[in-house]
Amino acid sequence: xxxxxxxxxxxxxxxxxxxxxxxxxxxxxxxxxxxxxxxxxxxxxxxxxxxxxxxxxxxxxxxxxxxxxxxxxxxxxxxxxxxxxxxxxxxxxxxxxxxxxxxxxxxxxxxxxxxxxxxxxxxxxxxxxxxxxxxxxxxxxxxxxxxxxxxxxxxxxxxxxxxxxxxxxxxxxxxxxxxxxxxxxxxxxxxxxxxxxxxxxxxxxxxxxxxxxxx
Amino acid sequence: xxxxxxxxxxxxxxxxxxxxxxxxxxxxxxxxxxxxxxxxxxxxxxxxxxxxxxxxxxxxxxxxxxxxxxxxxxxxxxxxxxxxxxxxxxxxxxxxxxxxxxxxxxxxxxxxxxxxxxxxxxxxxxxxxxxxxxxxxxxxxxxxxxxxxxxxxxxxxxxxxxxxxxxxxxxxxxxxxxxxxxxxxxxxxxxxxxxxxxxxxxxxxxxxxxxxxxxxxxxxxxxxxxxxxxxxxxxxxxxxxxxxxxxxxxxxxxxxxxxxxxxxxxxxxxxxxxxxxxxxxxxxxxxxxxxxxxxxxxxxxxxxxx
Numbered sequence: 061x062x063x064x065x066x067x068x069x070x071x072x073x074x075x076x077x078x079x080x081x082x083x084x085x086x087x088x089x090x091x092x093x094x095x096x097x098x099x100x101x102x103x104x105x106x107x108x109x110x111x112x113x114x115x116x117x118x119x120x121x122x123x124x125x126x127x128x129x130x131x132x133x134x135x136x137x138x139x140x141x142x143x144x145x146x147x148x149x150x151x152x153x154x155x156x157x158x159x160x161x162x163x164x165x166x167x168x169x170x171x172x173x174x175x176x177x178x179x180x181x182x183x184x185x186x187x188x189x190x191x192x193x194x195x196x197x198x199x200x201x202x203x204x205x206x207x208x209x210x211x212x213x214x215x216x217x218x219x220x221x222x223x224x225x226x227x228x229x230x231x232x233x234x235x236x237x238x239x240x241x242x243x244x245x246x247x248x249x250x251x252x253x254x255x256x257x258x259x260x261x262x263x264x265x266x267x268x269x270x271x272x273x274x275x
Numbered sequence: 276x277x278x279x280x281x282x283x284x285x286x287x288x289x290x291x292x293x294x295x296x297x298x299x300x301x302x303x304x305x306x307x308x309x310x311x312x313x314x315x316x317x318x319x320x321x322x323x324x325x326x327x328x329x330x331x332x333x334x335x336x337x338x339x340x341x342x343x344x345x346x347x348x349x350x351x352x353x354x355x356x357x358x359x360x361x362x363x364x365x366x367x368x369x370x371x372x373x374x375x376x377x378x379x380x381x382x383x384x385x386x387x388x389x390x391x392x393x394x395x396x397x398x399x400x401x402x403x404x405x406x407x408x409x410x411x412x413x414x415x416x417x418x419x420x421x422x423x424x425x426x427x428x429x430x431x432x433x434x435x436x437x438x439x440x441x442x443x444x445x446x447x448x449x450x451x452x453x454x455x456x457x458x459x460x461x462x463x464x465x466x467x468x469x470x471x472x473x474x475x476x477x478x479x480x481x482x483x484x485x486x487x488x489x490x491x492x493x494x495x496x497x498x499x500x501x502x503x504x505x506x507x508x509x510x511x512x513x514x515x516x517x518x519x520x521x522x523x524x525x526x527x528x529x530x531x532x533x534x535x536x537x538x539x540x541x542x543x544x545x546x547x548x549x550x551x552x553x554x555x556x557x558x559x560x561x562x563x564x565x566x567x568x569x570x571x572x573x574x575x576x577x578x579x580x581x
Contacts, residue, residue: 103334128341
């Protein structure tokens with residue numbers, strides 16, 4: 061009943077006449093999705109170590125450095141003996157309560173191998189440190205890409221799809237190549253304007269790495 | 276005529292969709308989420324570098340603030356503290372300019388009301404202050420009463436207040452639409468009762484709506500307060516919380532007033548035909564009411580499934 065009247069009520073409106081209203085409204089909407097919490101709240105400096113073995117790429121070690129506020133939040137909760145550093149037992153609790161849940165967010169690491177998405181489902185060797193009030197996480201993503209004579213491409217895009225955290229490449233040494241002798245490797249960091257996340261509002265940055273067997 | 280109707284409805288649906296996705300506000304490090312979120316396919320609102328810029332500025336401000344808070348712990352001079360409070364205010368302004376903070380809901384509600392500057396000011400400031408104070412109370416309550424870690428209570432309180440807030444918003448929107456319908460019916464019957472259009476909701480009503488929208492604790496305030504309090508700077512933490520809330524109030528109020536102005540402009544353009552203007556006004560109010568209801572419903576559903 062209401063909807064019928066409502067439609068009639070709309071019908072009386074000349075489209076032209078509501079344009080200014082729509083412009084204002086879309087401006088507002090473009091200013092933000094309607095969650096009640098503004099984002100982001102956690103800031104992460106991201107570093108990638110691309111690890112090679114005899115055949116090609118064997119894995120990606122991801123290192124995160126957190127902002128001091130989130131660091132403090134984790135320290136308050138998990139540095140139970142309050143000594144300012146994390147013991148293995150404390151790291152184990154962090155892994156369980158403040159890391160493993162990130163599996164549902166692909167560990168904030170989105171990978172494409174020669175154009176095909178590689179979903180990060182498992183990670184290994186998690187570690188966390190606390191030093192001078194700064195928290196770090198690091199973990200290894202096993203990801204094997206055999207090198208060939210033709211060029212292969214690895215794209216790694218670190219971001220939090222929920223935009224609760226802002227993940228950015230670190231200003232210093234964002235990408236490190238490990239044991240890459242025997243391969244021709246080239247890499248750069250660029251904004252990917254083809255893709256976006258968080259309601260299409262943010263373009264991610266990505267590392268684009270190309271490699272092949274050295275001649 | 277029919278085409279126009281369809282176009283209208285289509286546009287409104289598009290806007291609703293554009294605003295609907297991404298309705299999640301839980302910390303990914305702790306909240307148990309059922310399904311993996313994928314990068315949103317929605318391209319209705321093109322990505323804009325300003326989002327990253329806003330976020331990066333916030334990071335720089337927060338880093339500077341962290342340094343100053345540590346400094347304040349060591350040497351209690353008023354100079355750096357005043358500068359710190361000013362930075363907190365600026366952080367609030369930027370923080371609320373990013374996605375969220377009930378701006379869309381508050382704005383939609385304002386569009387459904389008779390225009391009133393006082394009402395807009397009350398609503399915008401009310402939402403921000405409620406959002407900030409809720410965060411301050413949460414941190415203090417956990418610190419002094421529960422004496423526990425913050426993460427658990429923060430998750431619980433956020434979730435509970437989300438349920439409350441989104442339910443109230445849904446009800447509010449529904450009430451607005453129904454009211455609009457009755458107004459439309461009485462207007463079309465021509466029995467306009469003078470004095471029926473009360474000038475914008477009363478102060479207490481506006482405040483109640485502001486609290487309903489802003490009740491969810493602001494994580495920005497929570498994190499900064501927690502940081503200060505972990506250094507035993509409780510007074511400074513509270514002061515910082517209020518400064519951030521004051522900054523957010525500026526931004527949210529500005530957005531609300533801007534939308535009111537937009538509505539006014541639309542009506543002014545059409546004022547030549549007062550009957551038509553009246554109907555358009557009703558149309559805007561009904562759309563805004565529907566938007567409030569839909570936003571509340573979508574946020575509620577989003578919370579249930581998170």
